[in-house]
Amino acid sequence: MQQDEKKKLRETLLKRRTALTKEQVRDGSQGAVELIRTLTEWKNACEVLIYWPIRGEVDVRPLSMELWQRGCRVLMPRCRPDAYGQMDIACAACEDDLTPGAFSIMEPDADKCPAVASCQPDIAIIPAICFDRRGYRLGYGGGYYDRLLTTDDMKDTLRIGLGYNFQLVEQLPTQPWDMPVDIVCTDEELWRP
Numbered sequence: 001m002q003q004d005e006k007k008k009l010r011e012t013l014l015k016r017r018t019a020l021t022k023e024q025v026r027d028g029s030q031g032a033v034e035l036i037r038t039l040t041e042w043k044n045a046c047e048v049l050i051y052w053p054i055r056g057e058v059d060v061r062p063l064s065m066e067l068w069q070r071g072c073r074v075l076m077p078r079c080r081p082d083a084y085g086q087m088d089i090a091c092a093a094c095e096d097d098l099t100p101g102a103f104s105i106m107e108p109d110a111d112k113c114p115a116v117a118s119c120q121p122d123i124a125i126i127p128a129i130c131f132d133r134r135g136y137r138l139g140y141g142g143g144y145y146d147r148l149l150t151t152d153d154m155k156d157t158l159r160i161g162l163g164y165n166f167q168l169v170e171q172l173p174t175q176p177w178d179m180p181v182d183i184v185c186t187d188e189e190l191w192r193p
Helices: 003-018 022-037 040-044 061-070 144-149
Strands: 047-049 073-079 087-091 098-100 106-108 123-127 130-132 158-162 183-185
Touching: 022 040, 022 061, 022 158, 022 183, 061 073, 073 106, 073 144, 087 106, 087 144, 123 144
Parallel strands: 047 073, 047 123, 123 158, 158 183
Antiparallel strands: 073 087, 098 106
């Protein structure tokens, strides 16, 4: 699959995802969230890196709320405004700590939530345009998560890719810098590639 094919796959799957009704997003998200909750690693996690959903992504906000209620350390990425493709990690204590950031994605407010110097999340929940059955992902093309997942802080982190079942393909082409996830979870299945 060449770059043009990747671009076409991105466009096709993004169009399909953004066409989901509110009910489909709600039902699909609920199914995926329930599968995450079955993981022993989830039940035992004390520090989790998680995203805030945009444009029809699986809604993980119930997981964030659960983590806050459990007293866990909730980490979220924040795009660096002066460095394309780079993200900082910040700890958010509640939804009020979030503000619209790059690409209109809710992220920890820099005034309330300074970037953490170091973190070692038990779990990182990662979104994508699609995943393959080996755990590789196709993101938006900026390499943000690939760079983040190669850091020393993430070397022992359980990486969970999250999406809808239609976002699953048999095999994606990979580059040496692509970082696969350890578990892929959709609204219909959960497995370790």
